[in-house]
Amino acid sequence: MARENGLQKSLFALLAEAHPEAIVTLQYQYRMNKDIMTISNTLIYDNKLKCASKSVAQRQLDLPHFQQALDSIHGGASCTKQSCWIEQILDPSRKVVFLDTDKMSATEERIMETVVNKAEASIVLQLAEALLLAGVPEERLAVISVYRSQLRLISQSLRGRPGVEIATIDKYQGRDKECVLVSLVRSNETGKTGELLRDWRRINVAFTRAKSKIIIIGSSTTLSTTALFGIFLELMRTNNWIYQLHLGAENEHTIQPPPSPREKRNREHKTHSPAEAILKNRPILRDVYNSSSL
Template sequence: MPCSLDGNSITALLMRLLRLLCLRVSVLCALQINLSLLVIISSFRLLYVYISAQLVLNRYPTLIASQVRNPAARKAGLEVSLFRRLSTAHPHAVIDLTHQYRMNEDIMLLSNRLIYGDRLKCGTEEVARRTLVLPDGGKYLRMMHTGKQTCGKDCWMDKLLSESCKAVFVDTDLLPAQDTRVGDLVQNPTEASLVHQITKTLLRSGVTESQIGVISLYRQQIKLLSHLLQDHKEIEILTADRSQGRDKECIIISMVRSNDAGQLGDLVKDWRRMNVSFTRARSKLIIIGSRKTLQSAPLLSEFFTLMHGKKWILPLPPNADKMHSHAVQPIILQCGRIPGKRPAMKEENKTIGKENDAITRPIKKIKKARTDVGVLRGRPILQDIMIGGN
């Protein structure tokens, strides 16, 4: 992300000298423990911290600010960081670092247009072209659709997981996907189920758990998602605040808010949180939500104009959540294994199968003959014949 610091070269030189001095004195200290030296070191370090603090105060004016919970402190203006105040008062002393090495150019475009005024650039061509390639080459997707007529020719899951789809809004407006309440908390079970199905399909296509991150602004939705994905401990399921500083190859965001009254709440309107959520993915960003409900927020209305212009909105058909529900069922291997990382045996597989496996078949229970009773008792050869015959 662009970050800013004072470019004054004299001060920078002074800092460098101080740092060197601190290092020298630290080495001396390691050799010869001396109380007076320690005092000198502490003084230098304090001076260094003091000068640094004046130069690099808050590198992230466009990310989530520290929360000031005390209402009086908030009212007194403590929520506005010192950096924000200084950079507003002295714009000439601020330099933007514009190169980023995380997002491909499609994902970067979102925050670039919405927040950074097109100043961001991809650090390298490789970063710009980054894409999520399914390790099995789409084999699982093809197999998943064999004999299934429900999706039709243009299956939404195929489109979503294609390499060219790098930033996408998955629109649930045609589905019964309303948000619901648990006490004061908001959740969206249909969105959670869609996230579950997409995640499973990614995993069965060979994407690893550690490459996937799921974000929601709502704690109750995080709880729901954590329950559905409980067998995949390496998938990080995070609030926007917790996702700050993290990145993943593929990020799935569940926006949750979907209702006829157009109620949004404050979280969705918080552009810093939205910016953080939109900038966590390296190769693929999937945002799931209700366009009708969300587009009333000013930042998101711009977002939808951009996504629409780019043809990056994927409207789900009315029964989309039922089309791939089999993707979340356990399956077992009968024929060849699909290439890609083989996940560890998980709770859901204990009964019958393994991830990445092909065709479901009933499990035949093997009955073990009792060889320790009746005429078989004490006749090992007869016992062997009986066991072999099972």
């Protein structure tokens, strides 16, 4: 509808086209480390973007409880620590990771007019919980996707983590987090990516919200059918930033997220016996009850 009425361009874009002499190109940025900045530099800024300082360029995700998190997620897990994909992905030295789902059973699903990818949602849940267990505060972690239906699916899994921000790319303009997980969703035999993944201003926003680490999840085969994602994937290969997930990876860890605040209240309420409710705030009656129980 907006496109039909001539609103496909923002007011800022129209002003920039009308008065190019008034535009000053951003050169120094204070948000992203060098690896994350390289994505935007390659796709959008023609390598003109620079880190404002050495500390910004070398920024790295702090995981103070990394080993404890690994011990926790491997209780009853079918994978071993020696070959654990979560351990390799969480490695703080890996600041940009593209998780390729091509070898998994991770085909998108259509529900009415919406598109979801349950395998990607499972991967996001496991990574999010592992990051939180490793010491990333909830308020410093975000999950982003172009599809609201995918975010609703992920929100259900992470309902016990109210501090984790789960939002569309459009809502994340101008904001940032230490670590960002991006679910691209589209994975099909015909290579259809949809209109949303062709909007590179929108995709650039998604890829530049992270300060220390970004994990992008998607199908390289499907995404490579678009020209700019082809460039993106080549950048990932050149820098050895692609991690190929194997078949069944989403089922190797049995990670149980904490209950939501409402679920927690309900569980606590159910643990109280009728006697506890009667004896509450009645110390004399409680003494009599305890004496009769001896």
